[in-house]
Amino acid sequence: MIAPEFPVDEQQRLTAVHSYHLLDTLPEKDFDNITSLTANICEVPISLVTLLDADRNFLKSHYGVPFNESPRNISFCGHAILDEADIFIVEDARTDSRFKDNPLVKDMNAIFYAGVRLINSDGYPLGTLCVFDTKPRTLNKSQKKALVGMAYQVVNLFEARKRNRTLLFVQQELKDRNEELKNFAGVVSHDMKMPLANMIITSDMLRTKYGNLLDVQGREYLDYIKQSSFTLSEYITGLLEHYESDKTASLNDEIFDSHDLLEEIIELLNINIDCEINLPEENMEMQTNKVALEQIVLNLVGNSLKYNDKKKIKIDIECSEEGGFYLFSIADNGMGIAKNNIEHIFELFATTGKLDRYGKKGNGIGLSTVKKLITKLGGEIEVFSELGKGTTFKFSIKKN
Known part of the structure; x- marks a missing residue:
């Protein structure tokens, strides 16, 4: 041998x-x-x-x-x-x-x-x-x-x-890094909220105590500091909601009435402008993730209020169930969205570039969070819009 x-x-x-x-x-x-x-x-x-x-x-x-x-x-x-x-x-x-x-x-x-x-x-x-x-x-x-x-x-x-082993390794690595980024974003966002609150309070204190010593431009600077702090605070809140959407989507289901949910949301919005909100005629008993659904509807109705240039705002909300899904429609008579922007509006940080009725620019976080939550709840969302006439969001969530 x-x-x-x-x-x-x-x-x-x-x-x-x-x-x-x-x-x-x-x-x-x-x-x-x-x-x-x-x-x-x-x-x-x-x-x-x-x-x-x-x-x-x-x-x-x-x-x-x-x-x-x-x-x-x-x-x-x-x-x-x-x-x-x-x-x-x-x-x-x-x-x-x-x-x-x-x-x-x-x-x-x-x-x-x-x-x-x-x-x-x-x-x-x-x-x-x-x-x-x-x-x-x-x-x-x-x-x-x-x-x-x-x-x-x-x-x-x-x-x-x-190849499959390599892909699984890369997938796990990306998952781990994404989790690290989520944790980092959460920690940073939480840590930033207190200093921002202090800035807002401090600007109010300065105006109260020293406002009479400041000229018009000085008072404008204080207003600018306060408004910028509010804007950044809203941005951070949006980031927290986005990165915590997985936790929100995993919460237990509850049984509740659709009208009760929608009325709670309207109360939370604290609307102080001329607005007509038409709720569904039928009050429906629902069993799903109430917290996640509330966040979705709150964001969409909030957008209908903000991105509306009409003297009287009109919002129509419809709700039904079909084939194991709850179906929602939220339509408004607002500014509308250009066709070339529609396909991107659910992307994180994507904005239409338009200012809302208060002169603020959106941060592109809310609709991305909405899409993420709806997907986690087993549903889909689509948008129909015409510039100057209004926008309709239709979405579904799986019935449990």
């Missing part, structure tokens, strides 16, 4: 083998199907998918033998990976100086061998797809072609597993 030599680039080859993370893994149906089919096509009792490690031959799939590894120094595959022919064939191992005293030949009666190298995309032979028989023989042309074709499919499976 002659032990197989090592390739000149053995270290790089081993690195390639280990990069697939297939050594010492459990059998898989995809590989077992290939060895079973290969054995039947070649009419042999044994078919293997092997990966040649530093000192062993690991059998990723072993059809016809009860073990899943053997020493590398007695392996046929150790010789096969060194041969650049399409198929490495040993018709009778008993007469071949490389194998005649091999334990596999003496103890297992491994007489015939045919193996195709499993070459990865970088050109390294990882192992083989091989067959054994207990008698001398040959393979016909179609069997050889099938063996080469099956080996190609094994490599495809290796590469697919590797």
Whole structure:
């Protein structure tokens, strides 16, 4: 017997083998199907998918033998990976100086061998797809072609597993980083709210105590500080709501009346302008995440109030249930949204560029949070709008 030599680039080859993370893994149906089919096509009792490690031959799939590894120094595959022919064939191992005293030949009666190298995309032979028989023989042309074709499919499976593993790793890494960003945003936002509140209070105190000592421009500066602090505070509140929307969407369901919910929202909005809000005629009992739904409707109705340039604001709210979903429609007679902005309005930080009725520019957080909550609740949202005439938001949430 002659032990197989090592390739000149053995270290790089081993690195390639280990990069697939297939050594010492459990059998898989995809590989077992290939060895079973290969054995039947070649009419042999044994078919293997092997990966040649530093000192062993690991059998990723072993059809016809009860073990899943053997020493590398007695392996046929150790010789096969060194041969650049399409198929490495040993018709009778008993007469071949490389194998005649091999334990596999003496103890297992491994007489015939045919193996195709499993070459990865970088050109390294990882192992083989091989067959054994207990008698001398040959393979016909179609069997050889099938063996080469099956080996190609094994490599495809290796590469697919590797890509999938990489994607899962990247996905988990992105998930971890996103969680870190969410935690960071939450901590920073919470920490900023108190200083902002202090700025607002301080500006009021300065105006009260020293206002008579300031000229018009000085008082305007104080107003500017206070207004900027309010704007930043609203921005931070929006960020907190956005990053905490996962928690909001996971809250327990409640049973409540639709009219009670909508009336609570109108009360929260503390409307002090000429506004007509028409509620659904039918009062419907609902069972869903009340907190999340309240945040959604509060945001949409709040936008209908803010982005409205009419002397009298009109908002129509409709609610119904159909096919396991609660359906909502919120329509207004406001400014409307340009067609080229509609497809982007649910993106985080995306704005239409328009100022609201109070001269403020939106921060592009609210509608993104709305979309995120609705998606988490198993629903969808769409918008219909015409500049100068108004906007209608229609959304659904899954009924529980």
